[in-house]
Amino acid sequence: MKVAYILQSSHKKNFAGISVARGFGNAFKRLGFDFSEFDVESIKRSFHKAERQRLLEFEPEVVLASVEHMNYIPYDQMRGVTFVLWGQFYERNALERDCVTITEATKRHLLKSSKYSRIIIWSQHSDEINAAYFSGYEKELGLTFVQLLHCADDTLYEGLDFKNASLDYDFVWIGKVKHRKSAYNEFVAPLKSLSRNYIEITENRPMSPDSVAAMNPYVHSKVCPNVHTEAQRENRILLNERTFVIPVMGGFEITDNSLARKYFSENEMIVAQSPKDFIEMAGYFMEHPEDRLPFIERCLKRVLSEHTYKKRINTILSLL
Numbered sequence: 075m076k077v078a079y080i081l082q083s084s085h086k087k088n089f090a091g092i093s094v095a096r097g098f099g100n101a102f103k104r105l106g107f108d109f110s111e112f113d114v115e116s117i118k119r120s121f122h123k124a125e126r127q128r129l130l131e132f133e134p135e136v137v138l139a140s141v142e143h144m145n146y147i148p149y150d151q152m153r154g155v156t157f158v159l160w161g162q163f164y165e166r167n168a169l170e171r172d173c174v175t176i177t178e179a180t181k182r183h184l185l186k187s188s189k190y191s192r193i194i195i196w197s198q199h200s201d202e203i204n205a206a207y208f209s210g211y212e213k214e215l216g217l218t219f220v221q222l223l224h225c226a227d228d229t230l231y232e233g234l235d236f237k238n239a240s241l242d243y244d245f246v247w248i249g250k251v252k253h254r255k256s257a258y259n260e261f262v263a264p265l266k267s268l269s270r271n272y273i274e275i276t277e278n279r280p281m282s283p284d285s286v287a288a289m290n291p292y293v294h295s296k297v298c299p300n301v302h303t304e305a306q307r308e309n310r311i312l313l314n315e316r317t318f319v320i321p322v323m324g325g326f327e328i329t330d331n332s333l334a335r336k337y338f339s340e341n342e343m344i345v346a347q348s349p350k351d352f353i354e355m356a357g358y359f360m361e362h363p364e365d366r367l368p369f370i371e372r373c374l375k376r377v378l379s380e381h382t383y384k385k386r387i388n389t390i391l392s393l394l
Contacts (some may be wrong), residue, residue: 170305236324292325
């Protein structure tokens, strides 16, 4: 089976998107699929038709993309293809500033393309958020909807020896700061008063997911803080990708989102919702790094058994 993945391919602007694409790609290839990526920015340029033609000539049977990409994909020339689309919010809301709502034009494109092809809409959000803000895809447009939580690429675990990894840093922070500035200032920045031996990779110091994977600072750090936006934390909107990536790369995670407790037990992942508890926990494990190992081992086992891209792909395949 041929699988096409359509994304914005600039890693400086789209670290998370590239990381997710790599995870799906590695898993599809491992499962024996013919997988290829396509750049949406090239497809949408009317004067640049090479990428669009390359997509058509590839003749995919499954296309993974975002719902707004249907505005540019030549779906009328791809009849019979199954589109697996990351869904924007269907209902308008003020949960957080980055909540993008589907446009009426995109709804029309989805309805038109659904006459030719199967469409599956997916969301990485919690059950409660999906019920409140994504149900319109099924109720109004008649499309199939499925929850696919963020997850981890299990190829990142290959050859990993977290028990004997050198601890070169006291903590590592990887992620954008701008849209979670308050959480960063409350939970992460104070860790710098505990230690100057840390590494940060932010939008001010961008790296590609492939470079981060090769470097893997998670396994070489005593503590890997993972924080969410205030809205994500308070409304239990979702667990970000790092929730699952840190464990599979051998890191010891401390997160601020209580939603993690739905998927990880107390002896698998540390959840510290207040800045005070978060900083105290981080300080303790910096001083006692040997106590991290049982958490890493149990959390890794949970991710590998339940939260990998192979698992998510199997969910998609069950709907085809």
